[in-house]
Amino acid sequence: MYTMQDYKSNVKPIFCPGCGDYGVDASMLKALMELQLDPSNTVIVSGIGCSSSMPHDFKTYGIHGLHGRALPLAEGVRLANTELHVIVAGGDGDGYGIGLNHLIHAIRRNLNITYVVMNNEIYGLTTGQASPTSGMGHITKSTPFGVIERPVNPLSLALAAGATYVARGFSGDPVHLTNLIKNGILHKGFALVDVQSPCVTFNKINTYEWTRKRVYKLEEAGHDPKDFMKAMEKAVEFQLNPEKFPIGLFYEADVPTYEEQEEALKQGPLTKHQLQSIEDVKALLEEHSVL
Amino acid sequence: MRNYDVSIRISGANGDGIDSIGFMIGKSLARNGLYIFGYRGYQSVIRGGSVWYQIRASTEKLYTHGEYIDILISFDLDGIKNSLGFVKGGGIVIYDSKTNGADELAASSKMDINFVKLPLLDSAVKSGGDIYRNTVAFGILSKIVGIKEDFVIKSISDRFKKKPGLVTPNVTAAKIGYELDLGIDTTKFYFGEEGEPKRSYMLSGNEAIAIGAAAAGCKFYAAYPMTPASSILDWFASHENHGILYKQPEDEITAINMTIGAASAGVRAMCGTSGGGFSLMVEGLGLAGILEVPIVVVEAQRSGPSTGLPTKTEQGDLLFVMNASQGEFPRVIIAPRSVEECFYETGAAFNIAEKYQCPVIILSDLFLSEHIESVNIEPERVRIERGKIATEKAGGDFKRYLITEDGVSPRALPGTKGLEFVAPSDDHDEYGNLITDVFVGTPEAVELRRKMHSKRMKKLETMVKNGDIKMPEVVGEGADAYLVTFGSSTYACIEAVGLLKDKGINVGIISFSYLHPMDSEKVEALLSGKRLIDVESNYTAQFARLIRMNTGINIKERILRYDGEAFTGEYLCAEVMKILKG
């Protein structure tokens, strides 16, 4: 039985007081504990950003990689050792900006990875520039006249790309969020959990209050997460009606994972394969023999 | 067997099946114990264009495909035009009776060349269709070099084993070709009597890299397609049933980051690309440096800059891979000099990567990656050394980045109980906690950064001291001058030195396969007091600059080729003579 101490590191989180990411940290901790994941078999991978500091807050294995490249790094870990639980954490700039290409492909690939994006509609670590999810008109350091590009909608994008688990949580509701993360980890395949996680320092628009005023839970509204078209409708709801901000599980589907189909993994995890077989190499060379 | 050295060039358009008959002729001769060297000239088009495949066979070990051609067989007029200038006196040019303008070209040639007009296309059509023209050519060439007809038939049947419907028309085509009368005496191209078949392997540099990686226990290869690295990917993709995972990612950024992830999880992992893709890998290379993750990266150079000449060779990325990525971190650059070295040095690359927990770059080029040699390979020679891996807790929290004498800290693989740690791209303390943020700037942090950075960099010194970085090979004693070269250009130097010797000129070679780190003092001592001529395939003499940077020795005499073609012995011989004659 693993307890809190088995998961929580003694590193003090770098977040500003009141940052939404504390709530995500706490929900992640609870999710790991409730699932009793073996910390030595768990790897938390991240990119760069305030949110990407998450691996340090845990006593699991972790890789704190490059800005925007957490998914490829995590995919490599998972492909090499399918016995590991691989969780990816990062920000909206990291995942929906510089790393967006990887998200689409990670979704297509459907590896067993859980991706938690702390979406604060801002670049926190670089002190408050617009992010790809900042709303139209948002005045930031880098957009003093207001944002004039329409925001990325990660949910409809993920659905369109064929995602098999699409959820949105709110760091102001850690119990609800814990469930979404937990089910994401249990989900067979790639799970995207977008989290509305306010940056109290640089985003004065998408605050806790702003969110609380609009938020409602899909499960309480009778949403059926097996219905793709309904999921799409809910995913774009905020775009059409800025007063409505649904959270919860939008969509879940049972689709074969990459690991299940990959030829090279038919003999088990790569880390467990025999490292060297001279006989096998001889056979490989024989394909090129002139005899 | 008498001395034999014959170069055959088959020329036509993309899609004519030129490569495959070049390969088959080579294979037939290699079975007879001849050394084989094959290289192709092609363009970045899938159909059409003017391409050639040149196969050379000799009783002596071969180092290039040869500057000049003994036998040219061309399917079109462009093929004759483009290659005629390389045909030796006394050589043969075979062309199709259907090629418009060929008769006139033959008639206007002032050279001592035998032009032979044969019904290539008509014979193919007789066999079942124009696609069998290359097999007709295979029959003709087999007859000229002296391969017995029953063996020609056997090799055709073997080749189409998996497509039985194609056996009969191809055998017919080969037989018709075999029986065509050339009307000239070709006995000087006849290699001799067929004896007991001898085993060797016909491998390209890329295939040798792939199989070398497999032999060294590589379990993961990620690559986005790019010439001339793509045939490594082809090999891995078609051998996934051997338990090696090939992943085609969305781009090269992904390729290197996946490779770092896989290596972090504990498997031997590699990615490969050419200069353009390597440009995208640059940030990832530094990530492997700071995380201290062992990865192998193949960079098969082609002519740059930018998209450059996608199907032509160059050694123009040396200083780029040497300096790629911000900051300083240990990296190793190995430039194999031959197909055999592609095999063995790939194995060595994995050992160095794991022993010193750093990225190792295998610097190839189009010439090395794509040419074919008949080689003997002994997989038993591949030894695996995995370096320091921690398996159990020594008390207290695990210090993944422990500061050690030699700079190497034992690493732990995920799944190991009690050794959990975070590997960060930010600089960090021994546990992996960030120096950045709160801590940075304090006196402790300043001291820590100095220690951690020195620890990492120390690994370069350690690997040199441990003898893992091979010194250059010196050929020739007391020579009048030494050709200083690296990687694939070495081969042409060997050939040139032989040709110069025939002219009574004593020139030696100092060739490098390990380019970085360099044992500066030893290399300086080796180069001092000798007349040196730098030989490399680029405009700015990047290797000479690297040597100067390390040793202070400025090699002023230089032979630089950057026209996309590979050096050959004849080409270099002429250039060296120009320099020596001053």
Ligand SMILES: Cc1ncc(C[n+]2csc(CCOP(=O)(O)OP(=O)(O)O)c2C)c(N)n1
């Ligand atoms: C290649 C690269 N470009 C830029 C940066 C600088 N950078 C660090 S974090 C960041 C944005 C962070 O925003 P987000 O991912 O939303 O994370 P947050 O801090 O908001 O949690 C940027 C641009 C970098 N580290 N690497």
Ligand code: SF4
């Ligand atoms: S800057 Fe914003 S996102 Fe970063 S820690 Fe502070 S509140 Fe959180």
Ligand SMILES: [Mg+2]
């Ligand atoms: Mg952000």
